[in-house]
Amino acid sequence: MSILIYAESAEGKFRKVAFELASYAKKVAESLGTTVTAVTINAGDTSELSKYGVDKVLKVTNDKLSGFSAKAYADVIKQAAQKESAKLILLSSTTDSIYLAPLVAVSLEAGFASNVVGLPVSTSPFQVRRSAFSNKAFNITEISSDVKIIGLAKNSYGIFENTSNLAEEDFNPTIGDNDFGIKVASVEKVSGKVSIADADIVVSGGRGLKGPENWGMIEELAEVLGAATACSKPVSDLDWRPHSEHVGQTGKPVAANLYIAVGISGAIQHIAGINSSKVKVVINSDPEAPFFKVADYGIVGDAFDVVPRLIEKLKLFKEQN
Amino acid sequence: MKILVCISHVPDTTSKINFTNEDSQFDTNGVQFVINPNDEFGLTRAIWFQEQQGATITVVNVGEAETEPTLRKALAIGANDAIRVNANPTDSFFVAKQLAEVIKNGGYDIVIAGKESLDYNGGMVPGMIAGILGYNFINCCTDLIIDGSNVKANREIDGGRETVSTTLPIIIGGQKGLVEEKDLRIPNMRGIMTARAKTLTVVEPVEASVNTKAVKFEKPAPKSAVKLIAADNLDELINLLHNEAKVI
Numbered sequence: 001m002s003i004l005i006y007a008e009s010a011e012g013k014f015r016k017v018a019f020e021l022a023s024y025a026k027k028v029a030e031s032l033g034t035t036v037t038a039v040t041i042n043a044g045d046t047s048e049l050s051k052y053g054v055d056k057v058l059k060v061t062n063d064k065l066s067g068f069s070a071k072a073y074a075d076v077i078k079q080a081a082q083k084e085s086a087k088l089i090l091l092s093s094t095t096d097s098i099y100l101a102p103l104v105a106v107s108l109e110a111g112f113a114s115n116v117v118g119l120p121v122s123t124s125p126f127q128v129r130r131s132a133f134s135n136k137a138f139n140i141t142e143i144s145s146d147v148k149i150i151g152l153a154k155n156s157y158g159i160f161e162n163t164s165n166l167a168e169e170d171f172n173p174t175i176g177d178n179d180f181g182i183k184v185a186s187v188e189k190v191s192g193k194v195s196i197a198d199a200d201i202v203v204s205g206g207r208g209l210k211g212p213e214n215w216g217m218i219e220e221l222a223e224v225l226g227a228a229t230a231c232s233k234p235v236s237d238l239d240w241r242p243h244s245e246h247v248g249q250t251g252k253p254v255a256a257n258l259y260i261a262v263g264i265s266g267a268i269q270h271i272a273g274i275n276s277s278k279v280k281v282v283i284n285s286d287p288e289a290p291f292f293k294v295a296d297y298g299i300v301g302d303a304f305d306v307v308p309r310l311i312e313k314l315k316l317f318k319e320q321n
Numbered sequence: 322m323k324i325l326v327c328i329s330h331v332p333d334t335t336s337k338i339n340f341t342n343e344d345s346q347f348d349t350n351g352v353q354f355v356i357n358p359n360d361e362f363g364l365t366r367a368i369w370f371q372e373q374q375g376a377t378i379t380v381v382n383v384g385e386a387e388t389e390p391t392l393r394k395a396l397a398i399g400a401n402d403a404i405r406v407n408a409n410p411t412d413s414f415f416v417a418k419q420l421a422e423v424i425k426n427g428g429y430d431i432v433i434a435g436k437e438s439l440d441y442n443g444g445m446v447p448g449m450i451a452g453i454l455g456y457n458f459i460n461c462c463t464d465l466i467i468d469g470s471n472v473k474a475n476r477e478i479d480g481g482r483e484t485v486s487t488t489l490p491i492i493i494g495g496q497k498g499l500v501e502e503k504d505l506r507i508p509n510m511r512g513i514m515t516a517r518a519k520t521l522t523v524v525e526p527v528e529a530s531v532n533t534k535a536v537k538f539e540k541p542a543p544k545s546a547v548k549l550i551a552a553d554n555l556d557e558l559i560n561l562l563h564n565e566a567k568v569i
Contacts, residue, residue: 095479099460102448111532132441136338138539145532181457185484195480250497258568269334279566292547301552313555
């Protein structure tokens with residue numbers, strides 16, 4: 001009856017979302033009087049999970065699963081849920097977890113609420129708050145099925161330490177050949193850079209920067225902050241920056257702790273994609289730019305003057321802190 | 322090649338989001354509805370297959386009569402015919418089950434649905450269809466090439482992209498990248514006229530379990546006004562980010 005989480009890892013190391021999910025699961029488990037079991041796939045050392053309250057880990061180690069397959073991974077999670085008789089399964093909102101979640105839901109005939117923010121509103125009936133309408137509203141969703149699945153929105157709960165005694169168990173679910181209908185030919189990943197999905201801080205540039213040749217200061221600002229770089233839609237449409245950097249409604253969503261928008265006016269489609277970031281800073285020469293309406297902190301000023309000075313000040317700050 | 326494009330009827334992004342009936346229902350008053358942008362990328366890619374590889378396109382929506390103008394718009398853009406499953410789409414599994422039924426009856430090779438709709442942002446319908454039918458499924462698909470029964474596709478992953486191959490039939494969770502914004506088509510007068518004569522079949526829903534229900538809606542608390550910091554006082558910004566917001 002314990003709560004099952006899928007603790008996601010990449011190259012043998014847990015992703016941060018795994019710890020957020022574990023922290024969240026622990027809190028829910030306490031309110032339900034139960035425990036947390038994590039299933040891991042080729043995660044290597046799993047002891048770190050004990051810091052965040054996981055009571056038991058089902059370790060799957062299988063070469064067939066070395067690359068991601070939504071169907072195979074969904075199958076593993078399903079079998080882990082059945083083994084533990086889990087009635088509540090928690091998943092994160094990474095691209096991979098969003099891919100496999102509906103497959104798990106169908107196979108377990110489970111109701112699934114995605115984009116969940118915060119702890120359940122009520123456990124009987126089981127109700128959660130989820131973000132909807134591109135972060136312009138929330139809806140309270142009731143899940144009525146016996147087995148329930150929650151997809152936790154990234155960065156919506158936080159990571160909390162809560163040490164537990166972790167029991168480890170090797171787990172060998174059955175993986176069929178029909179789990180591999182989709183064959184991965186190649187994976188391209190930008191190495192050495194923080195991805196927008198994993199970043200705590202995102203520095204984003206817009207058309208106000210006038211041309212791709214001016215992106216050096218955006219990259220430098222991002223580097224000082226350990227941030228990912230992003231851009232607005234017009235910038236990616238103009239091919240100033242790669243499409244993978246486009247954030248907004250039709251681009252990548254951003255749910256960072258800090259989002260810094262430089263020379264971005266703040267079209268509604270852009271805001272829809274970045275609005276779940278916790279703190280938003282805007283630097284724009286136009287005080288009428290709509291971004292000022294949604295930002296927490298704003299500087300009315302010329303990016304070419306402000307950003308280089310900000311970089312120097314931040315370098316000094318980083319040295320002192 | 323038979324393609325089914327699933328179309329969600331969603332409020333335009335610029336719409337004011339309000340709720341009625343004690344916050345239990347979305348207030349459609351004065352709201353402009355459009356084809357869900359993620360679906361429109363898929364539809365436009367399907368039109369490309371129609372023009373280049375002789376595909377036929379059916380568009381489908383699970384919704385009540387008021388969604389028909391959105392289906393007509395898809396027909397005006399170039400889809401061959403349309404199906405409306407006459408039901409209120411309240412739960413993703415229910416919707417997926419209806420679409421799976423349409424797919425079984427129609428024998429489609431390719432099913433494209435947006436990776437998520439801009440209203441409920443559930444993001445689960447394409448995956449659930451694949452789960453119900455046992456078809457191959459590619460989510461967050463950013464490029465799709467069909468050669469006979471072979472499929473080559475790109476999918477977006479966190480921090481990069483993956484190239485995959487598989488075979489038909491296939492379910493695609495579509496998004497920008499299938500085509501770019503500049504490739505999207507605005508229906509012309511001829512398209513609008515011919516769309517009126519195209520077949521729009523209304524079918525009744527099949528029974529399906531409903532596992533989730535939106536019971537109430539809330540709007541976020543009003544945001545406090547932006548704190549403006551003088552451009553020559555960047556120390557203050559760093560101080561606020563460090564001590565007040567605690568994000569650096």
